[in-house]
Amino acid sequence: xxxxxxxxxxxxxxxxxxxxxxxxxxxxxxxxxxxxxxxxxxxxxxxxxxxxxxxxxxxxxxxxxxxxxxxxxxxxxxxxxxxxxxxxxxxxxxxxxxxxxxxxxxxxxxxxxxxxxxxxxxxxxxxxxxxxxxxxxxxxxxxxxxxxxxxxxxxxxxxxxxxxxxxxxxxxxxxxxxxxxxxxxxxxxxxxxxxxxxxxxxxxxxxxxxxxxxxxxxxxxxxxxxxxxxxxxxxxxxxxxxxxxxxxxxxxxxxxxxxxxxxxxxxxxxxxxxxxxxxxxxxxxxxxxxxxxxxxxxxxxxxxxxxxxxxxxxxxxxxxxxxxxxxxxxxxxxxxxxxxxxxxxxxxxxxxxxxxxxxxxxxxxxxxxxxxxxxxxxxxxxxxxxxxxxxxxxxxxxxxxxxxxxxxxxxxxxxxxxxxx
Numbered sequence: 001x002x003x004x005x006x007x008x009x010x011x012x013x014x015x016x017x018x019x020x021x022x023x024x025x026x027x028x029x030x031x032x033x034x035x036x037x038x039x040x041x042x043x044x045x046x047x048x049x050x051x052x053x054x055x056x057x058x059x060x061x062x063x064x065x066x067x068x069x070x071x072x073x074x075x076x077x078x079x080x081x082x083x084x085x086x087x088x089x090x091x092x093x094x095x096x097x098x099x100x101x102x103x104x105x106x107x108x109x110x111x112x113x114x115x116x117x118x119x120x121x122x123x124x125x126x127x128x129x130x131x132x133x134x135x136x137x138x139x140x141x142x143x144x145x146x147x148x149x150x151x152x153x154x155x156x157x158x159x160x161x162x163x164x165x166x167x168x169x170x171x172x173x174x175x176x177x178x179x180x181x182x183x184x185x186x187x188x189x190x191x192x193x194x195x196x197x198x199x200x201x202x203x204x205x206x207x208x209x210x211x212x213x214x215x216x217x218x219x220x221x222x223x224x225x226x227x228x229x230x231x232x233x234x235x236x237x238x239x240x241x242x243x244x245x246x247x248x249x250x251x252x253x254x255x256x257x258x259x260x261x262x263x264x265x266x267x268x269x270x271x272x273x274x275x276x277x278x279x280x281x282x283x284x285x286x287x288x289x290x291x292x293x294x295x296x297x298x299x300x301x302x303x304x305x306x307x308x309x310x311x312x313x314x315x316x317x318x319x320x321x322x323x324x325x326x327x328x329x330x331x332x333x334x335x336x337x338x339x340x341x342x343x344x345x346x347x348x349x350x351x352x353x354x355x356x357x358x359x360x361x362x363x364x365x366x367x368x369x370x371x372x373x374x375x376x377x378x379x380x381x382x383x384x385x386x387x388x389x390x391x392x393x394x395x396x397x398x399x400x401x402x403x404x405x406x407x408x409x410x411x412x413x414x415x416x417x418x419x420x421x
């Protein structure tokens with residue numbers, strides 16, 4: 001029987017990634033990682049540890065049948081570890097919370113609860129979480145930032161008294177090593193085998209894995225009777241995907257979808273100054289980093305890549321998201337870009353967008369996610385088609401000129417069908 005577990009908490013920065021990392025390393029040879037929500041950083045983190053691509057499960061961009069299909073399609077290992085997003089119920093107003101994913105897939109949930117400076121109150125919090133909905137899948141907890149065995153025993157006593165049906169699986173000592181962050185997430189540079197091994201040992205030292213596994217049995221794999229997306233008609237075309245250190249924000253299923261949609265998919269590295277092949281029919285540039293100084297240094301002298309992209313864009317299709325959009329522009333602050341689109345950008349000190357957004361593209365409303373610190377500084381009022389990315393108030397978020405389209409919106413291509421047109 002396969003096993004699966006959603007790792008969640010009451011909020012961000014509670015230890016979800018720390019515990020997920022340890023479990024992925026522990027089950028390394030037989031685990032498939034998943035990430036609830038639209039995150040790009042955590043899946044890279046997962047893959048580096050598990051050696052297997054992590055798959056995003058997003059209840060906002062996908063409906064019930066689509067979410068189920070994606071989960072079962074990639075459930076090819078004995079164990080599935082699903083890292084939640086924010087707090088357990090955060091996002092349920094959009095159907096996108098860890099609770100929604102766990103409930104939809106009927107996967108057990110484990111909450112990691114911060115015990116620092118508290119003991120009885122944690123029991124009240126857990127009781128509130130378990131009683132907030134009737135159909136949650138909360139089955140287990142692990143306590144984080146515990147000062148001692150005595151502290152753990154005290155908290156555990158109150159947890160069992162308040163929620164006897166919940167398995168208390170152990171604790172994590174406070175003061176363990178943590179990873180630094182960039183403005184968009186975890187710093188993957190700090191991950192090496194020795195670090196992972198050391199942190200995993202520390203994290204799992206006081207956790208009863210046998211008890212945890214007792215709630216992980218995947219009782220039923222909910223199968224989709226039909227393919228719940230628009231049927232794929234393979235194009236007799238060559239797709240070039242720019243995939244490297246700068247442009248790395250691509251959902252794993254998006255990559256697999258490209259391989260199903262096009263007769264050939266070629267991966268190229270802009271940071272190695274690789275050229276766009278002349279037989280390419282479409283070039284796709286995903287999000288990532290190009291606006292920061294370190295990232296820009298990797299591509300500023302990539303003249304073969306830039307020039308071949310310019311030539312391609314004169315007559316053929318280009319699709320770009322976020323950092324890809326910025327690279328299509330003229331500049332970002334004082335950093336010269338490809339100058340394919342007549343747009344300039346600037347990097348801001350505060351976040352410009354974070355969250356789910358909608359964008360009307362060619363008459364269809366597309367759902368996606370955006371997270372960026374840059375904004376459009378200047379764009380022409382004519383000769384270019386503007387797309388609005390919005391929650392309640394629309395803002396500039398996408399531009400199209402001839403066959404070149406760039407947007408701040410990250411979408412799931414199998415769901416939206418943008419590339420199949």
